[in-house]
Amino acid sequence: MTNSVWNPHFETMSRDKMRDVQSERLRDAVERVYYNVPFYREKMQQMGLGPEHINSFDDLSKLPFTIKQDLRDNYPFGLFAVPMSEIIRLHASSGTTGKPTVVGYTRHDIGIWSEVMARTLSAAGIGKTDFIQIAYGYGLFTGGLGLHYGGEKVGASVIPISGGNTKRQLQLMRDFGTTALACTPSYASYLAEAIAESGIPREEFKLKTGIFGAEPWTENMRLDIEKKLNIKAHDIYGLSEIIGPGVAFECEHQCGLHINEDHFIPEIIDPDTLEVLPEGELGELVFSTITKEGLPIIRYRTRDLTRLNYEKCACGRTLVRMNKCTGRSDDMLIIRGVNLFPSQIESILLEMEETTPHYLLVVDRINNLDTLELQVEVEDRFYSDIISELQALRKKIQSHIESATGLSTNVKLVEPKSIKRSEGKATRVIDNRKIK
C-alpha cells in the first residue's frame, strides 16, 4: 500500500513548475533579507548585488553563503528579519563554542514547520488512527516540538513523553498502543533491546513505524532496528537553522530523503572551492529558506555531505531526494543526538585553572548507546596523590561539561604530559562507532 501524500500539489509538482515556485519565492526572500537584515544587506552590497539581480532560481549561486559562525556573531537575534513582537518561538542548538545558535519562528513559520512535518509523517504512513510516541527531547532542541506539531496536524494521538526513562517508554508504548515511535536511531536501537530484555511478548506492542533522525545511521542499523522492532524505519533529516526536523523525509520506498524544496532550496557545493557541483555529485549540502519569516537564511552551509537525485520516485513524489548523510565536512560530533564540537570542550578546559587544553575525546557505542570519555591532563600543581581530591576535580569537570553541553561524560584525569603531542593537527577525537 502506498502511504498518503499530504500535499500532492507541491509534492508531485513538475520540475518546471517547481522552478517557477522557487524563483518567485526566492525573489521575495532575497528582498526581505536585503531590507530587513543588515548582515545580508552589507554582504550583498560588498558583492555589488541588489535584490534586482536575483530574478530566478538560476541566480541563486550569485548570493553569499551563511555559516554557523554568522549566527554566533549575531547572537542572539541579530539575523532575525522581523521585530521580536512577531516571534512566537525560540529554539537553540550548540554552537562551536559557548554560545548556542538561536533560531526564531513567527506564527507563519510554525505553520510551515507543521506542514512539512505533516508531509514527513504521512510519508511514513502516520495518520488519524495512529498513536505517536515522541521520544525526541522536548525543549530548546527542535526534535520534540517539531514532531509534536506535525503529529497533531495529521490528527494522530500525540504522546509527548520526551527522551529517556526507558521503563516508562515501554510501559506507555504497550498500554497506550503506540503505533509510531519518533526518536534518534540509537535510542530506537536501545529501546529494541530493552523490549527484548523486558520479556514482554512482541504481540503486546502495536508498533509499526519509526521516524528516526537527528544523527547519522547506516543501512545496517536500519535493518537491525527493523528486524528487532518488527517495524518500518524511516530516516528524517533537518537542522535548527533551516527549521528543525522536516527539511527532508523518507517515503515507504526508503531510497533517499525527499527535500521539501518548495520551502528549502538545496544545492551541493564543493566544500573547498565553494563551487556548485553538477547533479548527482557528492559534496556539501547548502540550503536557502524561501518562505520563512523569522530567520530567513540564504545559502546556509550545513557541513553535511551527500548527493541529490532529481529522478521521480516510485511513490509519485517529484521532490528532489538527498542520500542518507553519513559524513560532515567539519569536526562536529553527534552524541546521543546532541551536537558537540571539540572546541566546546576545549574552551571549558581553558576556563578551568586545574586543567590543561591537552585532551582526547573517545567516542564509542556500547549497547547501542553512545558513550563519551574525556581524557584530560591536569595542571602539574593540581595533580595530587590524594584520590578524593582528584575525584572532586573529575566531578567538577563533568558538571561543567554537562551544564554547557547537556552531555554526560566519563572524565579520566591523566598525568601532565601524558597525552600524545602532535606535530601537525592534533588528534582530539577517536570515534570508535562504526557509523560510516
Ligand code: DLL
Ligand atoms: O537534529 C533536527 C532534527 C530533529 C532532525 C529530529 C531529525 C529529527 P540540529 O540539532 O540543529 O537539528 O542538528 C542538525 O544533525 O546538520 C546533521 O549533521 C545531523 N542530522 C540531523 N538529521 C540527520 C539524519 C536536528 N537523518 C544536524 N542523518 C545536521 C544524519 C542528521 N545526520
